[in-house]
Amino acid sequence: MTAQTPRFQYRLDIPRPSSDQGYVTLTLTGIKLKSATFCMPAWSPGNYRIVDYGRWVDSVQAWDIKGKEISVSRLNNNEWFVKNARQLARITYRIHDIPEDSVPVLPTTLNSMDRSTFFYNGPSVFGYIKGYQTEACQVEFQLPCGWRVWTPLSRISDFRYAARSYDELVDAPALLGTWPIEAFRFTLDSTDYHFVINSETDIKTDTLLNLAKTIIRYQNRLFDDRPSEAYYFLYNFFAAGSRYGALESTRASSYYLPPFASQRNLRSSYLIRVLAHEFFHRWNPERFHPKELHIINYQAPLRIQNLWFIEGVTEYYAQLTLMRTGLLSKKVFYNTFRDIAAENPSANLETLSRNASEIGVAPAMYTQGSLTAWLMDIEMRDRTDNAVSMDSLMVRMHRAFGKKDKPYDDKTLIMTIKQFTGVDFTSFYSHYIAGGKPLPVREILEKAGLAYDIIYTPAHGWFWDVSAGGKLVVQSVSENSTAFALGLQSGDIVTSIQEQTLPTTMDGIRTRIEALESLSVGESVRLMVQRNGKPIALKGTIVASQKPTVSIKEIAAPTEKQLRIRQSILSSP
Template sequence: MVRGSSPPGSPPDPPRAMSRPEDPDAVTILPLSLFAALTMPNPIAEAVDVTPVRYTLRFPNPETHYVEVEAEIPTDGKDAVELFMATWTPGSYLIREFSRHVEGLLAKSPGDEPLRVEKVRKNRWRIASEGLDRVIVSYRVYCREMGVQTNWVDSSFALINGAPTFLSPADSPPRPHEVAVELPSTWTRSITGLPDAPGGSPNRYVAENYDVLVDSPLYAGNPSVYEFQVDGIPHLLVNEGEAGVWDGPKSARDAEAIVRAQRDFWGSLPYDRYVFFNLLTEAGGGLEHRNSTVLMTSKWATRSRPTYLSWLFLVSHEYFHTWNVKRLRPVELGPFDYENEVHTRSLWVAEGITSYYDRLFVRRAGLCSVEEFLAGDPPRPGSGDDRAKSDIERLQETPGRLVQPLETSSFDAWIKLYRRDENSANTSISYYTKGAVVAFLLDAEIRRASGDSKSLDDVMRLAFERHSGARGFTPDQFRAVVAEVAGIDLDPWFERALQSTEELDYGPALDWFGLRFSEPDDAEDGPSADDHPAKGWLGLDTRSEGGRLVVSGVKRGTPGFEAGFNVGDEILAIGALRVPPDGFARRVGLYRPGETVSVLIARREQLMRLDATLGQAPPDRWRLELNPDATPEQVARRSRWLGE
């Protein structure tokens, strides 16, 4: 999924997460999963007509943001055929109601006779096929969401994802799905991870089943394409929107270095072609697919070291999913129910462990320094951060770590991670963030228990060997692999890390790798307290809104929380002195911890005063750095960890 994406509500962490809800009235769609389709024969499929579903995509007026879809749907001679559209897309755990963008659905016979269409559910249509062997369905889809999970069409290019685009027969045996693309005259090519359809015609593709179709985004436009080969397998970096600014050759070289580093880790490449769709659209995020990924970033990212590092981490994250998620997956993630939530407690493995390895492989590929690796994710534009922060820092700054266990964060992804509000930091944590921290600690624990002969690397490879087939792994099976590799029972460790809200113990990992948390900026050897007196602090997040200073976040345990500030309060003055919209933190810093101030606010147009006793900002105590006093043994262990 999307490390670095921004789900609604601007979560602090990406957004780089089963049993189905009990609904007696629900009609469950369970297309054969990609994994089963690739690994197991299906006698039902062999016994019926497997005439493909055939789609044609047209863009007659792309500037209006529409794709027109015509679908030839086999009916197997039924009197009625029911079509469905997915409500979510694998890798992004939110019901997105894609059918809301479908317009003007019509059906006809192959002889152009109109057929009756009835919408029977929010995402289902029933066609009166009257015993015909196939029907022709046409509809339009509005495509103007610049997201890796959705569709975008404008005059310059199109990104078409499967779930929000293709209607498919419900309750149908697995069958191929063919896609033909009719390009506008100003576009030169289409690209997808799907293989070309037989016959050699351009812009025609075939998916062996619906799961593969949904898992294969399609781009059309005028891209800059860079190809490199690893083990004789072609890899494409497809850049949309370079604009003479993005450094295409450098980004292709570095993507290749990441591919090679991860190939060395896993031992081989599990596909015959791979596509990096890199959309330079001033958006953000990434989403993994079986042999491709969609990335979004700024065209200026190669001009700035922090933003380029963010892109490298994103490439590494989504590419690692080629193994961890797309082939080695929690048991609940396939076969998919595309119409209902699919809950799992193992997204800390799927996303958290991937988040741990994404930066590690950028380091192992030689694309960042040790200091850059330890510093963590560079600040995202508009995030309010002024420097890189590690997952440990982000976790320890989130009060929700004391409220929500890691496995619960995974299970509740559908209702929490992508539906964040101003109180989310107080009540929840991200399975990306805490999952990555737990992976780091687990790696050190395995190395310590095995005398540095084994690591989390070995766990992932053995888990892939054991559980990357048709079924996937259960939580108990993944823990069993860890115990086998480590040579010790880690169940009590897992219970604390995954099922409780106890603070994590960083000491053993720091000691093993020769790391430490840096000293706060106001360390004893710094300037004297007389020269730099402590500054007052309320701990409020604020933003400027049309020239108004507005509270945007109130974390538990801060003076602002205790004083009763609310999100949405407009701050007008401290005492009798007005506070400029861009100078609140600076003004509060002119007071001293322990002083009480009277703050004039406007709440829903009513003026009131709040008395707040100022505190002192907590020290920056969670920044990782190399321990200058590390022993030769610690340095050697750290070097092996970093692949030096």
């Protein structure tokens, strides 16, 4: 063994892909232990939900330097105990394809094997000896003839790669296989970017690659930073999947998405937004992150209170990236947050963050979390006369933590934000992030020269027809409507509206209906109907629709400060 040869050597064998099985050998050199615990991770960074990858591992065996088998006992889903490990030389085990419907997480968190390809997320394949996660290691791939390897690990040869630690090994997803996988590469600012595409249909990549260049270039320049080594985008396009999504890692991001049918609408597609989101994760949280993600305990559930900051701020920057680069209009940007705000989000983001190991990353982390980030951005700009912003916070966190390879304290994040921006969000946090109160959208958007309007339009709920004899007949009635509240019924014949007898001409009936439907929410309504030959008087008020019409629009005559804040958010820093 040379000084450069790591003491931990993995080999992944895929002899028959159709079997949905693979075999892993971990060879150890110079490791002397009285006993050892072999572990598979319980969870994966980026998804956080407990998966227990050991459930899809079996046939775990241990061998000494003479090739003699050593007794191994299983402790739980993810741990195996080797009692006499003084001469431990090898551990072998079998991995299985993990069916998408076997655990409620994204497919990118698992692994998937078919006759010609194998995608894996590192924790689903590679185990470790407890206490040795910081050891450098290598992995060799034994694959069917014609197969290739695409992974961000450091390449030694075509089928051998190196990692500086176990964390780096499992932080590197891989796509292995042959046709239909296609690979494309471009270089920006001296960094190679690889797009590896596994698709059941023909994918034309020209537009995708051009849009990706725009996103990558903008985010690199925002941080004045770029990947020092090659970066991989691993795409799996399948129409039959029940769950779609993506997963970030330091030097790669992996995707399971439906194939895009047209390049024409690609810039406004979910695919491009997800790409912008995952690439921004290269900084938040891959470069700057809480200490719980700096030295990872793969067996214990992750408990942090500000996961919303990781996912929500990143989603905000996905939207900002697309808008600032012109890939989407500011109208689409406004409408995205209008739709989020219309739901009146008031989830407790701290509680959702703490429970991620049980529930995964809740949708509110992205939606409410990104709206929260936008409002915090406006607050920073307003309180400092636009001197600091979310942009400057991101850059300063990268300089203070990311570039120095130093984690921040999750429990004191709000204090860290104050340190870097001078803005105290303690009250904001207690009310709107941890307190479950509805966000003060209107109040804060006004500081950026934006009007947030909520209009409850009338819910009429009547559907009628005019008979051959000139009678207005109720055809049907909707629930939660004015008609329902009045007591209108199907078959009623309307004889008067607002105490005025209904004419029998079509134009006259139309005029009365238009006058009725011009009434505002809360105004009085009086109808007279005939039901089963008897006259019935109906009285009430115009009922509001349950879901309001919401808009975010620019104030026509903003103050100089409002305009400055608004324009600085919309443009690149």
